[in-house]
Amino acid sequence: MLNAHTVDVVREAEGALMARLPEGTLMRRAATGLAVECARLLPSVYGARIVLMVGSGDNGGDALYAGAGLARRGAMVRALTAGSRVHDAGAAALRAVGGRVRAFTGSGADGADLFGADLIVDGLLGIGGRGGLREPHAELAVQAANAPAPVVAVDLPSGIDADTGEVAGHAVRADLTVTFGTHKPGLFIDPGSERAGRVRLVDIGLGPELPGSDVLRPQAVDIAGLLPGSGAEADKYRRGVLAIRAGSDRFRGAAVLAVGGALRTGVGMVKYGGPERVTDQVLARWPETVAVPLDPRRSTDLGPGRAAAVVVGSGRGTDSGEADELEAVLDSDLPVLVDADGLTLMSGKDGRGLADRVRDRSAPTLLTPHAGELARLLGDVDRGDVEARRLEHARRAARSFGCAVLLKGSTTVIAHPDAPAVVNPTGTPLLASAGTGDVLSGAVGALLASGVPVVEAALCGAYLHGRAARLAHGGAPISASDLLDGLPLAIAEARRAGRPGDHHEG
Numbered sequence: 001m002l003n004a005h006t007v008d009v010v011r012e013a014e015g016a017l018m019a020r021l022p023e024g025t026l027m028r029r030a031a032t033g034l035a036v037e038c039a040r041l042l043p044s045v046y047g048a049r050i051v052l053m054v055g056s057g058d059n060g061g062d063a064l065y066a067g068a069g070l071a072r073r074g075a076m077v078r079a080l081t082a083g084s085r086v087h088d089a090g091a092a093a094l095r096a097v098g099g100r101v102r103a104f105t106g107s108g109a110d111g112a113d114l115f116g117a118d119l120i121v122d123g124l125l126g127i128g129g130r131g132g133l134r135e136p137h138a139e140l141a142v143q144a145a146n147a148p149a150p151v152v153a154v155d156l157p158s159g160i161d162a163d164t165g166e167v168a169g170h171a172v173r174a175d176l177t178v179t180f181g182t183h184k185p186g187l188f189i190d191p192g193s194e195r196a197g198r199v200r201l202v203d204i205g206l207g208p209e210l211p212g213s214d215v216l217r218p219q220a221v222d223i224a225g226l227l228p229g230s231g232a233e234a235d236k237y238r239r240g241v242l243a244i245r246a247g248s249d250r251f252r253g254a255a256v257l258a259v260g261g262a263l264r265t266g267v268g269m270v271k272y273g274g275p276e277r278v279t280d281q282v283l284a285r286w287p288e289t290v291a292v293p294l295d296p297r298r299s300t301d302l303g304p305g306r307a308a309a310v311v312v313g314s315g316r317g318t319d320s321g322e323a324d325e326l327e328a329v330l331d332s333d334l335p336v337l338v339d340a341d342g343l344t345l346m347s348g349k350d351g352r353g354l355a356d357r358v359r360d361r362s363a364p365t366l367l368t369p370h371a372g373e374l375a376r377l378l379g380d381v382d383r384g385d386v387e388a389r390r391l392e393h394a395r396r397a398a399r400s401f402g403c404a405v406l407l408k409g410s411t412t413v414i415a416h417p418d419a420p421a422v423v424n425p426t427g428t429p430l431l432a433s434a435g436t437g438d439v440l441s442g443a444v445g446a447l448l449a450s451g452v453p454v455v456e457a458a459l460c461g462a463y464l465h466g467r468a469a470r471l472a473h474g475g476a477p478i479s480a481s482d483l484l485d486g487l488p489l490a491i492a493e494a495r496r497a498g499r500p501g502d503h504h505e506g
């Protein structure tokens, strides 16, 4: 797992470490690591034209010291400063080895330097950044984006919120981010993560000072360890029975996709309950399904044999019959995944108290909203607020409903009231098509039915779902049905990553 820590935690850990070390040690370590990564991006350091964008804080200091190191190796380094002051010692170090330092004015000469650079280093703002970029920082970010050179962000791209990934206005778009000591949550979560490019962590000795993570991001090997039936975990989980209450006469495909998602992820048995015509279609595509034609659907009977988990809501409808069904499912003592129309019913103000039923459950519950559904569940925010600060809103919903929440979208985040948040690294815009969410609900449901704990099941399901999208057609566009063919490939890939000596980065 990759770890991320918030700004307050990083500052406290840095304070404790700095108190034990000679002054300037940490900045020297950071700048050395930064210079090494910059050099790697250049065909030759000697003669390379490097432009540093330097803000008034220590982030600018890191850039200046790294620039001095590169100038010592023959690079032509220019620093364009923004803000009221500049890190004096860093500027002196750069000047001492022939680098130039001047204030950015937006003149033609500044533009020419940026446009003619071989490499641009963004040392405008680090963890001290607050709110949207002010001028002239914003103008520098725009000019860097228009220049052809690769951009390396120092610690994090300037203009993204380190704790949330929020971007208010302009932000630097980096090809590579060199971050120090630990990852910052904003590097994992969109819109920030999308600005960060590749992320490299430089060890500055902070590890022993850091508490447990605020946010985790798994790698392939972590997923391998969670998958039922793989290696040492083989007898930990018993492949169980999953009951699926998805799809309706209007949305028959949702049932077919959810059942397929479960079967392809691996489950002992799927029991499908729904209207007769939908059931026929599910059986035609997946004859291994045990079908329970239900009409009326309010039946609480989950069919023959005891289910180990229930998926409810995808494409199901929001009439009173479906509300009855959701109520009955929530009253069971089984792990329950509530998706789509189930979430709409929970947000309803019809006095049924479905949200309270979720709060009162003692068995695990997982809500799987997209940003619009989460906004409706929370009631006092809109979709845009949720998309801007995904982690904050997923956490709020997890606390409010006392259960696990998987927030779908450009970065899928998973929150639970009693656990660190987890961010899925495999999301891809390939998934942004109708029906992919139904596949996800089936896949996560299968893991729940196999006994995987709720946060891990959500994470594993989202991870495999994202990999399946890429593997199904080698990165070419996919439909939700294609995703079903990608799932076995994704599972095989994760298993390979779990074999000793064959570890992949996630």
Ligand SMILES: NC(=O)C1=CN([C@@H]2O[C@H](COP(=O)(O)OP(=O)(O)OC[C@H]3O[C@@H](n4cnc5c(N)ncnc54)[C@H](O)[C@@H]3O)[C@@H](O)[C@H]2O)[C@@H](O)CC1
Pocket: 014, 015, 018, 026, 027, 028, 030, 055, 056, 057, 058, 059, 060, 062, 083, 124, 125, 126, 127, 128, 129, 130, 131, 132, 133, 134, 135, 137, 154, 155, 156, 180, 204
């Ligand atoms: N604290 C430490 O021990 C270490 C810190 N390091 C570096 O220091 C950075 C943090 O340095 P600072 O605390 O000086 O903070 P920053 O360098 O991130 O920025 C602080 C300055 O930016 C200005 N500012 C804030 N928001 C702005 C906005 N939206 N638009 C324009 N200006 C804005 C502030 O007025 C302040 O002058 C880290 O990100 C990292 O790069 C590293 O050298 C490693 C060690």
Ligand SMILES: Nc1ncnc2c1ncn2[C@@H]1O[C@H](COP(=O)(O)OP(=O)(O)O)[C@@H](O)[C@H]1O
Pocket: 340, 370, 407, 408, 409, 410, 411, 412, 427, 428, 429, 430, 431, 432, 433, 434, 435, 436, 437, 438, 439, 440, 465
């Ligand atoms: N821009 C995006 N980048 C990555 N993943 C996305 C994006 N948009 C949607 N997704 C993913 O696609 C799936 C869509 O699910 P959902 O919103 O429920 O749609 P549907 O109900 O049509 O299946 C989710 O897994 C979500 O995380």
Ligand SMILES: [K+]
Pocket: 059, 122, 123, 124, 125, 126, 153, 154, 155, 156, 157, 158
């Ligand atoms: K920066």
